[in-house]
Amino acid sequence: MDKNRLEVRLFGNVTIKLNNEDITGKLSGKSIAIICILMLQRNHRISRTELIEYLWPKSSDEAAKYNLRYNIWQLKKHLRIEDADRDFASDINTGEKTEEGVDLGQKDISGSSFIITTKDMCYINKDWEYYCDFTEIISIDIKDSKSTSLSKLRELCDSITGSLMENCFFEGCDSLDELILVNRYMIENRELKLLDMLAERLYEEKLYDECVLYLDRCLKLDPYSSKNARMQMGILIEKNKMQEAKKFYNNYCKTLAFDLELEPEPEIVALAEQIKSIKISRETIQVVVDESSIMDFSAISQIINKMLEHESFDIIKYMQDQYVMEDLASISLPLARKLDCKGASGQPVRIGQSFKDFVEAMIKDKVILWLEFDVKADKVSAEIIDALAQEHRESVRIVKDK
Amino acid sequence: MSKRIIIKNGKILTMTEKKYANWLMIEGDTIVSVGDGDSYADYHKNKEDTVIIDAQGKSVVPGFIDSHFHVIGTAMSRDWIDFTCAKSFEDIKALILSAQEKNLKSVIIGAGIDSNVLKEKKYPDRKILDDICRDIPIAIYSKDYHVLMLNTHGMLYFKAPFTLSGVEVDESTMPTGIFTKKAGARLDISITNSISDERIEVLIERLLPELASYGLTTIAAMEGGNMNYDYDNYKDAEIILKNKHKYPIDFKLYYQTTEVSLVKKLGLKQIGGTIYLDGTLGSHTAALSEPYSDLPTKKGMLLMDQDELNDFVCDCYKNNLQVSLDAIGDSAIESALLAFEYATKICGKKDARNRIEHGELISEEQMKRAKKLNVVLSMQPTYEGYWGGPYGMYSERLGERWKNTNCFRNIMEHGICLCGGSDSDVTDPNPMTGIHWAVNHPNKEQRLTVYEAVKMYTKSGAYGMFMEDTIGSICPGLKADIAILDSDIEGINKENLKGVKVKTTIKNGDVIFNG
Numbered sequence: 081m082d083k084n085r086l087e088v089r090l091f092g093n094v095t096i097k098l099n100n101e102d103i104t105g106k107l108s109g110k111s112i113a114i115i116c117i118l119m120l121q122r123n124h125r126i127s128r129t130e131l132i133e134y135l136w137p138k139s140s141d142e143a144a145k146y147n148l149r150y151n152i153w154q155l156k157k158h159l160r161i162e163d164a165d166r167d168f169a170s171d172i173n174t175g176e177k178t179e180e181g182v183d184l185g186q187k188d189i190s191g192s193s194f195i196i197t198t199k200d201m202c203y204i205n206k207d208w209e210y211y212c213d214f215t216e217i218i219s220i221d222i223k224d225s226k227s228t229s230l231s232k233l234r235e236l237c238d239s240i241t242g243s244l245m246e247n248c249f250f251e252g253c254d255s256l257d258e259l260i261l262v263n264r265y266m267i268e269n270r271e272l273k274l275l276d277m278l279a280e281r282l283y284e285e286k287l288y289d290e291c292v293l294y295l296d297r298c299l300k301l302d303p304y305s306s307k308n309a310r311m312q313m314g315i316l317i318e319k320n321k322m323q324e325a326k327k328f329y330n331n332y333c334k335t336l337a338f339d340l341e342l343e344p345e346p347e348i349v350a351l352a353e354q355i356k357s358i359k360i361s362r363e364t365i366q367v368v369v370d371e372s373s374i375m376d377f378s379a380i381s382q383i384i385n386k387m388l389e390h391e392s393f394d395i396i397k398y399m400q401d402q403y404v405m406e407d408l409a410s411i412s413l414p415l416a417r418k419l420d421c422k423g424a425s426g427q428p429v430r431i432g433q434s435f436k437d438f439v440e441a442m443i444k445d446k447v448i449l450w451l452e453f454d455v456k457a458d459k460v461s462a463e464i465i466d467a468l469a470q471e472h473r474e475s476v477r478i479v480k481d482k
Numbered sequence: 483m484s485k486r487i488i489i490k491n492g493k494i495l496t497m498t499e500k501k502y503a504n505w506l507m508i509e510g511d512t513i514v515s516v517g518d519g520d521s522y523a524d525y526h527k528n529k530e531d532t533v534i535i536d537a538q539g540k541s542v543v544p545g546f547i548d549s550h551f552h553v554i555g556t557a558m559s560r561d562w563i564d565f566t567c568a569k570s571f572e573d574i575k576a577l578i579l580s581a582q583e584k585n586l587k588s589v590i591i592g593a594g595i596d597s598n599v600l601k602e603k604k605y606p607d608r609k610i611l612d613d614i615c616r617d618i619p620i621a622i623y624s625k626d627y628h629v630l631m632l633n634t635h636g637m638l639y640f641k642a643p644f645t646l647s648g649v650e651v652d653e654s655t656m657p658t659g660i661f662t663k664k665a666g667a668r669l670d671i672s673i674t675n676s677i678s679d680e681r682i683e684v685l686i687e688r689l690l691p692e693l694a695s696y697g698l699t700t701i702a703a704m705e706g707g708n709m710n711y712d713y714d715n716y717k718d719a720e721i722i723l724k725n726k727h728k729y730p731i732d733f734k735l736y737y738q739t740t741e742v743s744l745v746k747k748l749g750l751k752q753i754g755g756t757i758y759l760d761g762t763l764g765s766h767t768a769a770l771s772e773p774y775s776d777l778p779t780k781k782g783m784l785l786m787d788q789d790e791l792n793d794f795v796c797d798c799y800k801n802n803l804q805v806s807l808d809a810i811g812d813s814a815i816e817s818a819l820l821a822f823e824y825a826t827k828i829c830g831k832k833d834a835r836n837r838i839e840h841g842e843l844i845s846e847e848q849m850k851r852a853k854k855l856n857v858v859l860s861m862q863p864t865y866e867g868y869w870g871g872p873y874g875m876y877s878e879r880l881g882e883r884w885k886n887t888n889c890f891r892n893i894m895e896h897g898i899c900l901c902g903g904s905d906s907d908v909t910d911p912n913p914m915t916g917i918h919w920a921v922n923h924p925n926k927e928q929r930l931t932v933y934e935a936v937k938m939y940t941k942s943g944a945y946g947m948f949m950e951d952t953i954g955s956i957c958p959g960l961k962a963d964i965a966i967l968d969s970d971i972e973g974i975n976k977e978n979l980k981g982v983k984v985k986t987t988i989k990n991g992d993v994i995f996n997g
Contacts, residue, residue: 257635339667
């Protein structure tokens with residue numbers, strides 16, 4: 081027979097799954113708490129007395145014992161152990177009676193249950209296969225980052241989907257609330273350490289896109305960390321996402337200034353300067369299209385004509401291939417004159433591509449293209465320009481229908 | 483027939499060319515007639531259902547306009563418990579218990595505890611607060627807002643940050659509930675964010691009568707994310723947009739964002755309000771051209787790159803959006819002016835009325851340029867009451883330069899449109915407090931007359947929001963937004979201005995407050 085598998089997730093809202101079926105809703109708050117408390121124990125063992133101290137500190141001894149036994153019985157039942165009823169029956173044979181007159185007993189019970197109870201102890205049956213996100217995180221050696229594989233680190237970090245036992249508060253159970261608190265304190269620091277480790281590894285391996293995701297999480301936990309801010313900006317610069325790098329820097333400065341009245345460290349300021357210097361070398365070419373017809377490519381032809389009017393701007397240098405020149409000359413008479421070529425009677429697909437190549441050559445040279453339309457562009461031009469603007473948000477800007 | 487109201491026997495400050503009048507008549511939501519003496523009597527005779535309000539010789543002004551107001555921040559602060567009078571843990575307990583009794587609260591947030599004043603000479607930690615109350619999350623700020631105290635439930639509920647410096651723990655690494663430094667700063671954000679939209683809506687509803695009692699009829703609502711720097715959180719602005727039609731007071735939303743397309747899509751004609759170009763003088767983060775007097779290594783810093791700001795302002799020009807920037811130090815004001823100049827150069831001159839919020843340290847040379855650009859200055863006279871003068875915070879930070887803060891007289895003389903606001907909840911939202919400090923400026927050379935100060939909160943406020951054709955003055959054809967005061971504010975001793983109360987507030991012809 082296949083082993084039963086229990087999955088306990090303590091991060092975010094607590095969920096308990098038995099063989100992939102979510103059974104959290106079927107369990108009482110205290111039953112769930114029993115599982116959580118067991119999971120929070122180092123060896124997953126706890127004495128009955130301690131459990132009672134956590135869960136029913138204010139009840140009489142007798143009532144507390146009954147409550148514990150009742151909840152454990154309920155747990156076993158919902159964990160669908162076939163012999164749960166028998167366990168309870170065997171449990172109740174010692175002559176103790178509850179208010180309802182039910183006998184309660186304390187006998188060793190069958191080894192098939194997920195939770196095993198003895199006279200004094202509760203513990204988890206090692207024969208069961210079980211997974212607990214919290215336990216996994218605890219078992220990692222965070223001092224030696226190389227001892228854990230990248231994929232394991234990733235998996236661990238992904239398993240943390242919220243605070244430990246989020247939205248849990250047990251009224252009247254002071255020590256239980258404190259147990260959660262002290263573990264939250266410990267685990268959150270561990271989480272940050274793991275995220276740091278993962279981000280660093282991803283950075284080393286140049287897996288930048290992924291690295292940014294985890295850095296983001298690090299920065300949510302510690303938005304002031306200069307190390308992470310440096311890494312984040314480094315990546316954005318590396319990936320030529322200057323606007324994003326700037327936005328990040330601005331927000332980082334604001335966070336430091338408003339929360340802590342601090343300024344960023346010199347190294348980060350230097351990175352920001354680096355971005356600035358790149359920006360300064362960018363040239364903005366502004367084109368206002370004021371006449372256009374519905375003829376294919378008429379707007380693009382206008383753009384090229386207008387660019388030619390900018391005396392300081394050498395558009396020819398961005399037409400790196402002969403066919404680009406010819407294609408564009410075919411839709412712009414002034415260009416054809418300037419190049420002294422007639423222009424091939426290009427095919428629409430090729431002209432579109434040539435214009436794209438031409439604009440991308442400008443972008444590569446850090447030119448910003450600012451296009452304004454007074455009138456609606458023809459459909460063919462509009463599609464090509466929109467696609468360019470979509471793809472190069474930082475470099476091609478469009479103001480339509482002024 | 484629409485209802486008719488005549489306010490007679492008043493000293494009406496009309497804010498029009500003919501500065502004063504004695505009576506005005508409202509029909510429906512509009513002012514239909516304004517006159518002197520008792521010439522209103524003719525109108526009265528012809529109609530029996532006219533309501534006559536006798537102003538008893540006191541001042542009548544256009545409904546006040548607050549040009550810089552954080553609605554949600556103010557609404558939330560009204561829900562806090564004030565612990566400033568607590569002298570012992572016992573007092574703290576009494577305050578918490580009475581708050582609990584008065585109104586069933588799901589969380590308790592408060593401020594004002596000073597450990598020096600407490601008998602115990604220390605802040606109450608988790609255990610002490612737990613003894614007072616365990617079942618409701620509690621968070622209390624110290625008087626200087628640098629220390630936060632939480633009970634156990636509060637720590638779990640507000641998701642106290644445990645990875646940052648400033649988490650106090652006991653010998654068994656159990657957090658004590660006292661948070662300072664980075665952890666305190668982060669916790670502050672989670673506390674603010676923990677308040678649900680529904681709760682915020684209730685709190686705004688509760689704030690409205692208070693605002694009406696100050697004679698406020700229009701407010702420039704500076705809203706964005708909950709936190710100053712959080713550009714991705716537009717929750718607050720969205721709450722105002724969703725509900726503003728329900729409110730008796732007009733909220734003009736300044737959406738704190740640099741996303742032009744977002745604001746365009748919403749059909750707003752203005753953007754920004756609290757787009758921070760620098761920080762504050764109190765925290766040494768306002769950007770100055772010369773170092774701070776009490777911290778000679780620091781000049782503060784600019785929070786936005788000039789090129790980026792230029793592009794943003796240009797974008798606003800092209801999209802016909804009025805842009806409002808938050809700048810305090812002279813370097814930040816410079817940056818704002820440079821951006822406005824750049825945009826004017828690229829896009830041509832137009833009636834943009836771009837705004838600088840606060841502008842505390844605008845220089846003479848900058849005033850000239852601001853005038854040329856027709857920039858509107860939206861300023862807070864009450865700052866002078868809090869921080870001005872030779873011994874205030876301004877003087878501590880700036881030395882002799884305290885004389886250069888909020889130079890209202892010079893600004894007026896340059897012909898710049900100067901609007902008044904409270905920056906509530908930073909200062910008292912009552913416009914009379916603002917008027918008081920504009921008239922009683924600690925720097926005598928910069929004082930305004932009462933009439934000029936009222937103009938800041940009426941006509942100029944309207945101009946600053948492109949609303950001068952509908953509100954801000956008392957003349958026929960404009961909306962009937964009126965405040966009747968309990969004194970003749972030009973007749974009383976200037977030092978008593980802040981004690982002046984509003985008797986009646988009228989918005990669009992409806993009486994929304996009657997004191």
